[in-house]
Amino acid sequence: MIYLDHAAATPVNPKALQAMLPYFAEQFFNPSAPYLPAKRVREAYENAKAILAQVIGAKSVDLVMTSGATESIQLAFTAARGKVLISKVEHAAVLETAKQFDYGLINVDKAGTIDLDNLRAQLTDEVELVSVALANNELGTIQPLAEIAEILREVRLDRRARGIKTPLFLHSDASQALNLIDISVARLGVDLLTLNAAKVGGPKGVGALYVAHGVRLKPLQYGGGQERGLRAGTENVPGVIGFAAAAEEAKAHLAGNRKEYQEMAFALKRELAHTSIVSQIGGKVNPVELKYLGNPKRQLANFVPICLPGIDAERLIYKLEQQEIYLSTGAACAANKGSKSHVFASIGLSDEEIAGSLRISLGSTNTLEQMPVVANALAEAVAEELARTRRAHG
């Protein structure tokens, strides 16, 4: 198997898995129970939260553990009552949540990078929350969060000077980024940050929301007052312990992983150029243009989004899966719903280009040796598709 969809899901890191195992059947106690073994579980849980907080330069008291990024996002948006602004390339979890508010969409350029002037222009006095993903989930585009934070800081100062009391918060969905970017909440300047275990070698169904001091949220569920009353319900002890272990691992190998993914991405591009979908397969008759989406200078190291206009990328996926090579057309949810990606549409791709777009996201399961195999398989699949479409009917 060659798995190229790490942006959709990652295998659980072996260390994370080991860390979790005792907390299913042995240390199963409710961390809120009064006896000693339960207290030990509480300690392990709090310790895990502290580790996770440390990974992003925060304190555990700043973290609310959730059932995943989608819940973290819902909770983050409770900071706003008035208008919210989001980028045009946000994940559906952000986009659909924003639609519950008066919302505005911030333009992006061809690489999916947010247009800061457009952000400034839309930052009217009623805006209470701006939400921009740290890294886009379809293009891997890294957003200039610190610059966005600076703009918001200026606006806050200006509002204060004018006696306007409307708060203004910055939320960022960092689901895709924790294992590739050294995240420090202070450096990013965010008030709210969404994290997701499943994309960084942790278990599915676990997420976290970093909440800066002074940000008032409204709980989505009520009960036993866990997580500072912001997220009632018995803690997901093994899940959170697994998340912390995975995040710690990711942080420890951040630079090495990034370098490795860069090399693989480079090798893949080189191999693709050699097998040359362009010269060899396309020939002079009907050359297929191979384009890379996004700006590699501002892209997660593991992302290789490619575009083959005129080719049906979905067919390539089904062809490659026969060789146990798995990749995707875009966000898994969007692909599954059969709708075209709003992200690709927002960066100005034509319908034909969207239909020809593939998302390759590298990760822990990949090796350099796999890249020529992938390039050849892809080129072969494209060749077969061209042969099929050229075959005269009847």
Place this chain on the structure above:
Amino acid sequence: MARRVFLGMSGGVDSSVSAVLLKERGYDVTGVYMKNWSEDLPGMKCPWAEDLADAKRVAVGLDIDFEVWDFEAAYKQAVVDYMLIEFKAGRTPNPDVVCNELIKFKLFYERALKSGADFIATGHYARVGDTEGESLSPFLDSPRPAGGGRSEQATCNDRLARTGLEEDIELSFSTLPAKTLLRAVDENKDQTYFLYRMSDEALRRTIFPLGELTKPEVKALAFQKGLDVANKKESMGVCFVGEVGMKDFLGRYLETEPGEIREQETGKVLGYHDGAVFYTLGQRHGLYLGGGLPYYVVGKDLEQNLVYVSKNLNHPGLWARELELTDIHWRAGFSAQKAAKMPELRVRLRHRAPLLPAGLELTGNSTRLVFPEAIKRPAAGQSAVLYSGEVCLGGGIVA
């Protein structure tokens, strides 16, 4: 030159195996997913997306063309709106009959012809016969296979041998002989009940690759060919309502109010329903009238929003010796007069229900089915489909 076939592919086992069979026979196959309904349903976003992916995966595996044709607007009008009108009128319509008549064997057929099709194909269990009612090979212009157990090699050789033959037969529509619609070999799966209104013109150019196979054979083939959909659960007809259920669906489109459930014999109020339109003659589930002997719906009064029930299984409302038919469709070569004279006339009142002997009586404008003994009365709006031997003669709507 390979004949061009457009095959309706739903992502299910039947149409997937059909694709395999057509491809093996050397046809130039284009799979088409008919998108009939894209509205989200409660608790289900785009329920069709997975089926589309399944269909496409099979098509890509066979290296055949695959397209998505959007019939949503037409489907809404021809099938959904029709259904709602019928339910509002107190009848229980059969959407699959209408879908086949107006979408699959009309719009799909027409578009396929325009796109260069020699034939269309679907995964229905039905067969095509000549005018004498003799079964033809499902693969119209190819010879019948010489027994089962053909190897890949044999299939390939067959195909090569056949290509020469085929070029002699220039099949234009005008020269195609009339065809009859025959029941499937698998009596348990026969779908002619849903097909009796499909046009004769479309039938001349239709291939039912599964007509001579049984469902277990089709499933076995799916496994043998390594199709991922081999284990897929059978869809239960009405494509767009799917798993959500007719009642939930109707509830969204029809304004309904709660009303009384009365015992037919005594007029006693036994309970309450949430809208008389939801109830069908003979229904005994979903009444929530408590334990004991079951009650059956024996009638309803839409004006008063009343549902009448009875414990009496012999209640006359549940049984009939005669059924008045309306909106009758006769297949080419048949007529009421001809059918009335047929000694061995059979009728099917529900999909998969047994064939019942019946006579056809014509008086004035009235066409009635007469049964030798009382039958369970089908709900108004359902189809009664007539057969002589294997041949589907046509049918009508129960008044």
